Amino acid sequence: EAATALAPLAEAWVLDPAALAAAESARAEAEAAAGPAATAAWRTRLAELRGPPAPAWATASGRDRHGPWIEAAPAGAGLRLRWVPPGWSWLGSPPDEPGRGDDEYLVRVRLGAGRWTAERECSQALWQAVMGGNPALAVDPARPVEQVSRADAEAFCARLAALLPGCRARLPGEAEWEAAARAGDPGPWGGLPAHQAAGAIVHQADGRLAAEPCGGRTANRLGLEDCLGNVWEWVADGYGPHPTGTEVVDPPVPALTGRGVARGGSWADPLDSCRAANRVAVDPALRSPQLGFRIVVEAEAGGGR
DSSP states (O other): OHHHHHGGGGGOOOOOHHHHHHHHHHHHHHHHHHOGGGGHHHHHHHHHHHOOOOOTTOSEEEEETTEEEEEEOGGGOOEEEEEEOOEEEEESOOTTSTTOOTTOOOEEEEESSOEEEESSOOBHHHHHHHHSSOOOSSOOTTSBOOSOOHHHHHHHHHHHHHHSTTOOEEOOOHHHHHHHHHTTOOSTTTTOOHHHHHHHSBOOOTTOOSOOOTTOSOOOTTSOOOSSBSSEEEEEEESOOOOOSSEEESOOOOOOSSOEEEESOOTTSOGGGGSTTOEEEEOTTOOOTTEEOOOEEEOOTTOOO
């Protein structure tokens, strides 16, 4: 019975505190019955889902139904990040997915390391606190910053790292971004059925002239908000084909040699453009009212508090 209770952990992406406690109990029972070797994979997955200790630069930390979270206050602004564990996910889409592009070759990927991922797109308030000024066209501290090039987004990451020593902030790779947006679900909209996606994703609608405030719609299973819609998000990859093969472990991030990549769709795009697999090749110097970013932070090896 304990082994049966642990079986779903192999592909799990998040466990709420009650489920985590139950899994820990089931693991102990299974080990008592069959020995530690029989539950080695489950123990590993439990540790991955539990996440690392909060880093020294975090001002608060906790766990809720979406998993572990941490907070920081760079230059007095609020920043919350969510733990995205390592694991298998999908990159790309099946051939019959509506709206599919020719560059969405489907491949299963495993990311060997977890990372802290910003709960929300970078807001104008956070940008202004870290960088000074506000480049956004639709000015509102609660809305995502836009009108930022890829170099602008990378400069923000560097400045944030300087304000929070030990915080290794950067743009996510495409595989990291899509794994976070999907939260373990292979569907077009990261677990949302089509009849719910239209109401849960900020996309093209009559009269909409700008992005909405960050975090105004339903979070995904990992607690991440607006991965799909609101503003496109810069990623670290240079534009190119997805890795080949049916399963790839830790796909490399292609260097920027020409066009960059943005993900997620925006307030000005139809719903099909806000799918988790959709990708667009973008001039890295582009600044657009439809284009922003979110950060990831690498977990500290053996660090924290």
